[in-house]
Amino acid sequence: MIERLETDVLILGSGGAGLFAALHAHQTDANLVVTVATKGLLGKCGCTRMVQGGYNVALNPGDSIERHFMDTIEGGKWLPNQAMAWTLVTKAIERVHELENEVGCFFDRNPDGTLHGKAFAGQTFDRTVHKGDLTGIEIINRLMEQVWARPIRRLEEHRAVALIPAKDGASLAGVLMVDVRTGRLRFVAARAVLLATGAGPTMYRYHTPSGDKSMDGLAMALRLGLPLRDMEMVQFHPTGLLAGPDTRMTGTVLEEGLRGAGGHLINGNGERFMAARDARAERATRDFVSRCIFEEMRAHRTTRNGGVHLKMSHLGPERVRAEFKGMVERCADCGFDLAGGLVEVVPTAHYLMGGVVCDVDTATEMPGLFVAGEDAGGAHGANRLGGNGVANSTVFGGIAGESMAAWVAKNGGHRPPDEAVIEAEAARALTPFARKAGDLNPLRERLLETMWEDVGVIRDAGGLKRGLDKLDGIEAELLATGVGEGDRDFNLTWHDWLNLCSLVAASKAIAAAALARKNSRGAHFREDFPGEGDLGTSTFTVVRQRQGALEVADEPVAFTLVKPGQSLLKEAAQ
Amino acid sequence: MAMAMAIEVSIWRGRANGRYQTFTVPLDQSQTVLDVVTWVQRKLDPTLAYRFACRVGMCGSCAMTVNGRPRWTCRTHISKVVEAGRVEIGPLANMPIIKDLVCDMAEFFAKWQRAKGAFAPGKSRHDPIERISPAAAERVAADAAIECINCAVCYAACDTVRWNENYLGPAALNRAWTLVNDVRDAGQRERLAALAADGGCHACHSHHSCQEHCPKALSPVRSIAGLKRRSLEAYVRGEL
Numbered sequence: 001m002i003e004r005l006e007t008d009v010l011i012l013g014s015g016g017a018g019l020f021a022a023l024h025a026h027q028t029d030a031n032l033v034v035t036v037a038t039k040g041l042l043g044k045c046g047c048t049r050m051v052q053g054g055y056n057v058a059l060n061p062g063d064s065i066e067r068h069f070m071d072t073i074e075g076g077k078w079l080p081n082q083a084m085a086w087t088l089v090t091k092a093i094e095r096v097h098e099l100e101n102e103v104g105c106f107f108d109r110n111p112d113g114t115l116h117g118k119a120f121a122g123q124t125f126d127r128t129v130h131k132g133d134l135t136g137i138e139i140i141n142r143l144m145e146q147v148w149a150r151p152i153r154r155l156e157e158h159r160a161v162a163l164i165p166a167k168d169g170a171s172l173a174g175v176l177m178v179d180v181r182t183g184r185l186r187f188v189a190a191r192a193v194l195l196a197t198g199a200g201p202t203m204y205r206y207h208t209p210s211g212d213k214s215m216d217g218l219a220m221a222l223r224l225g226l227p228l229r230d231m232e233m234v235q236f237h238p239t240g241l242l243a244g245p246d247t248r249m250t251g252t253v254l255e256e257g258l259r260g261a262g263g264h265l266i267n268g269n270g271e272r273f274m275a276a277r278d279a280r281a282e283r284a285t286r287d288f289v290s291r292c293i294f295e296e297m298r299a300h301r302t303t304r305n306g307g308v309h310l311k312m313s314h315l316g317p318e319r320v321r322a323e324f325k326g327m328v329e330r331c332a333d334c335g336f337d338l339a340g341g342l343v344e345v346v347p348t349a350h351y352l353m354g355g356v357v358c359d360v361d362t363a364t365e366m367p368g369l370f371v372a373g374e375d376a377g378g379a380h381g382a383n384r385l386g387g388n389g390v391a392n393s394t395v396f397g398g399i400a401g402e403s404m405a406a407w408v409a410k411n412g413g414h415r416p417p418d419e420a421v422i423e424a425e426a427a428r429a430l431t432p433f434a435r436k437a438g439d440l441n442p443l444r445e446r447l448l449e450t451m452w453e454d455v456g457v458i459r460d461a462g463g464l465k466r467g468l469d470k471l472d473g474i475e476a477e478l479l480a481t482g483v484g485e486g487d488r489d490f491n492l493t494w495h496d497w498l499n500l501c502s503l504v505a506a507s508k509a510i511a512a513a514a515l516a517r518k519n520s521r522g523a524h525f526r527e528d529f530p531g532e533g534d535l536g537t538s539t540f541t542v543v544r545q546r547q548g549a550l551e552v553a554d555e556p557v558a559f560t561l562v563k564p565g566q567s568l569l570k571e572a573a574q
Numbered sequence: 575m576a577m578a579m580a581i582e583v584s585i586w587r588g589r590a591n592g593r594y595q596t597f598t599v600p601l602d603q604s605q606t607v608l609d610v611v612t613w614v615q616r617k618l619d620p621t622l623a624y625r626f627a628c629r630v631g632m633c634g635s636c637a638m639t640v641n642g643r644p645r646w647t648c649r650t651h652i653s654k655v656v657e658a659g660r661v662e663i664g665p666l667a668n669m670p671i672i673k674d675l676v677c678d679m680a681e682f683f684a685k686w687q688r689a690k691g692a693f694a695p696g697k698s699r700h701d702p703i704e705r706i707s708p709a710a711a712e713r714v715a716a717d718a719a720i721e722c723i724n725c726a727v728c729y730a731a732c733d734t735v736r737w738n739e740n741y742l743g744p745a746a747l748n749r750a751w752t753l754v755n756d757v758r759d760a761g762q763r764e765r766l767a768a769l770a771a772d773g774g775c776h777a778c779h780s781h782h783s784c785q786e787h788c789p790k791a792l793s794p795v796r797s798i799a800g801l802k803r804r805s806l807e808a809y810v811r812g813e814l
């Protein structure tokens with residue numbers, strides 16, 4: 001029995017993108033019924049809340065949007081969609097004003113009372129606005145309060161399982177969901193839907209995102225046949241905590257600033273290996289340091305749990321305790337002495353630059369479906385600057401709210417859903433109750449291991465093909481594995497099964513795109529094709545699922561604002 | 575800690591009329607209370623329900639009652655709470671139980687709103703960002719209380735919440751105190767009226783459980799004392 005609900009606008013996700021979309025849809029048309037559906041509690045799941053660094057925005061008179069734009073394009077190795085990157089850097093200014101003046105965020109100030117901008121890697125100006133090292137908590141807490149204060153409906157602990165097209169296939173009709181608390185299926189009919197579930201590459205042995213993330217948004221988009229771009233672009237952060245196999249602490253990020261401040265990386269032989277690899281040593285870019293650590297691991301020059309050591313003590317434990325209070329406390333809670341001792345670290349999957357292809361107004365190929373935040377592809381290209389993540393989700397989330405309200409006004413009412421798809425998707429979601437109960441843990445382990453070993457920091461054709469084969473095997477076994485007869489209410493093991501299904505689907509898209517890109521750009525490194533290729537003829541990958549199989553195409557990057565070798569800064573100066 | 579040791583873990587099962595069920599879980603060197611709960615769900619009883627998200631003390635989703643004391647489970651090493659080889663894990667107190675270790679936080683968030691815990695803007699995105707000295711007394715007071723992640727540990731620890739279901743509770747009042755000190759906010763009179771009403775700041779009995787248990791070492795007691803003072807001043811001035 002599938003319950004039915006109706007709303008005008010349905011937003012999947014309650015991070016920076018989802019909450020901003022809700023506020024802006026409501027502001028644009030207060031008569032719209034706006035509903036936010038979220039896998040956990042509103043504002044308390046997902047990753048915007050976990051932002052430590054801050055928010056890139058060109059506010060200082062010495063900075064410029066052109067400069068922020070060029071940093072974003074060069075950081076993204078010329079792959080970003082330039083219209084999206086331009087929108088990101090221009091709208092960020094209005095968004096930060098809105099966060100301060102209307103939402104109520106209070107960001108750190110200079111002594112003269114103006115906003116403080118801190119230095120962040122890969123940027124030519126200190127433009128990262130922040131609230132200490134807990135910027136995300138300030139942004140999400142304040143957004144959450146503003147959403148609560150309005151007549152915006154909430155479907156908390158509701159998990160989306162499928163995007164449902166209209167009967168005529170010409171637009172989206174709504175979303176099939178599981179009410180986690182009751183275990184019942186619900187079809188929510190909506191005139192417009194925003195996909196803002198926040199991707200999150202949690203299919204790697206070591207990963208930083210919130211533990212509830214499972215790429216449901218991208219898996220649903222694949223099943224609907226939508227194009228996904230830049231899926232090979234998975235950003236690895238070089239210093240994830242390595243605490244052993246059976247703890248959720250493993251993979252959680254130890255901040256960039258630790259290396260910036262002068263932390264050393266020491267391999268299992270006690271050698272400071274980065275010094276020989278790059279003039280900047282540990283301060284080299286995230287992707288390069290990650291690869292160097294991975295090579296140490298491959299050569300078995302590792303520490304007890306198979307990583308390397310991060311050493312801060314030579315800076316003086318007192319100074320480390322004062323400058324990195326949050327990190328030192330977190331390590332101490334877990335039994336590690338960051339200030340005075342050695343902490344085992346490992347590269348860890350942090351962010352997916354790839355996502356659903358969309359326009360600057362967040363519209364996708366499917367009329368009625370919009371996408372924003374980490375589920376959307378294009379703004380970051382081959383790499384994301386630290387501080388551009390929360391700017392991206394809040395900028396495009398707000399735009400999505402306005403776009404959806406305008407689209408609904410123009411395109412009328414609800415469309416009748418394709419009942420056959422609802423039925424098939426409901427059956428798919430309930431598959432594990434019809435199978436013999438099995439053990440999901442070995443399947444999870446195999447997925448994490450496959451992605452780490454074969455589709456990870458350093459890739460080659462042999463490994464990627466092996467990885468794709470293994471993923472097919474894991475998927476087949478998963479579909480044959482049941483979760484027992486237990487109650488469906490708050491049944492986490494059923495949700496583990498659904499998580500794995502989505503993660504395997506997205507993993508196949510990542511591996512297929514990585515196999516197709518025969519060069520090394522930004523976060524993507526092919527040992528068999530180590531060169532970056534010709535920048536002027538850059539292409540980006542587009543993956544689609546047709547009849548259950550993945551197809552990968554290359555599309556040329558449109559250099560609409562600036563070409564490789566040029567800079568908007570020089571032109572601005574002329 | 576010896577690696578081969580195991581502990582007895584008693585976990586609350588069911589709803590209000592549930593009971594504790596005991597499991598044996600092997601100890602590991604790096605293991606939090608959340609890891610122990612996860613181990614039970616993954617290896618011993620797939621039907622166990624619990625709530626978590628970020629894993630690192632930012633989202634405030636995984637707080638539970640551990641040996642009678644509310645705390646974050648993701649940031650509590652198991653060795654801190656094991657007593658004579660045993661540990662007892664239940665859902666947070668003062669909120670209805672949804673299932674097993676999951677409680678319903680709806681009332682907690684509703685009270686946050688009743689306390690006028692949302693910023694009331696006086697300006698728009700088209701106005702300049704206000705210049706505010708970080709050393710201004712009101713800003714210093716707000717900053718001291720702002721890092722709350724709404725985990726509800728203080729709310730679960732509060733005796734007054736237990737006795738008086740109308741009481742807004744320490745987290746909501748602490749948030750309101752940061753707004754009372756926000757010079758940009760345009761809703762102060764209405765907020766103070768809400769805070770001075772029945773169940774507001776004057777209902778606090780200063781038992782200090784909130785600040786004893788706050789994982790962020792915040793002091794809702796000090797925030798509530800500030801609110802009491804401000805609302806009395808407003809009353810004297812005839813503003814309430």
